[in-house]
Amino acid sequence: KQEVTQIPAALSVPEGENLVLNCSFTDSAIYNLQWFRQDPGKGLTSLLLIQSSQREQTSGRLNASLDKSSGRSTLYIAASQPGDSATYLCACQAGTALIFGKGTTLSVSS
Amino acid sequence: GAGVSQSPSNKVTEKGKDVELRCDPISGHTALYWYRQSLGQGLEFLIYFQGNSAPDKSGLPSDRFSAERTGGSVSTLTIQRTQQEDSAVYLCASSLAATAGNTIYFGEGSWLTVV
Numbered sequence: 051k052q053e054v055t056q057i058p059a060a061l062s063v064p065e066g067e068n069l070v071l072n073c074s075f076t077d078s079a080i081y082n083l084q085w086f087r088q089d090p091g092k093g094l095t096s097l098l099l100i101q102s103s104q105r106e107q108t109s110g111r112l113n114a115s116l117d118k119s120s121g122r123s124t125l126y127i128a129a130s131q132p133g134d135s136a137t138y139l140c141a142c143q144a145g146t147a148l149i150f151g152k153g154t155t156l157s158v159s160s
Numbered sequence: 161g162a163g164v165s166q167s168p169s170n171k172v173t174e175k176g177k178d179v180e181l182r183c184d185p186i187s188g189h190t191a192l193y194w195y196r197q198s199l200g201q202g203l204e205f206l207i208y209f210q211g212n213s214a215p216d217k218s219g220l221p222s223d224r225f226s227a228e229r230t231g232g233s234v235s236t237l238t239i240q241r242t243q244q245e246d247s248a249v250y251l252c253a254s255s256l257a258a259t260a261g262n263t264i265y266f267g268e269g270s271w272l273t274v275v
Contacts, residue, residue, distance in 0.1 A: 082262070084263065092269075093266045093269050095266075096265060096266075103260075143264075145258075146208040147208055147219070148193070148205070148253075149205070150202050152202040
């Protein structure tokens, strides 16, 4: 059974700092890994999708990497801003369902 | 519409009543998912539809929960005889297909409170 773990559970950084969020998964037989952002009281916004054949994806200040063999993914956020404050979730898809981690809650102070 | 639409956005119901939650996926998306997010918990998979059929119902927590999808589009999640532990956000998502490379898009959720 796939288990997804995100570390740290919470992170506070000053504005402008570069940071890395970690995601690990137990079953490497995945075909997609997706990073989401969730603001309080809101639904999930898709940030990046990495297929199993890919090693990384970039969108603006965000870069996500995937290492299937080690069961790890990272989300790198460059030059963090207060507007980046949210909960970041990673999710693996091997069959029909996405299996989610519990998220990392990020707070960026100005 | 442009995104996944869910209704109602908020619902307060009395224990023992039935509730229906509606999801309108992105046009053309054949795959549809229901998830539940309880306070302070992660997202819990409930059910997956491919077209009108539900090949994966493994996440439904009890027989009080059921879902259907008609016309390969709108889906309804029904909770019968609601209990206080059913209080949660119910999130619907859709994608073009449940295969590699297809981004899954979520709605804003239906916030259910059972009193």
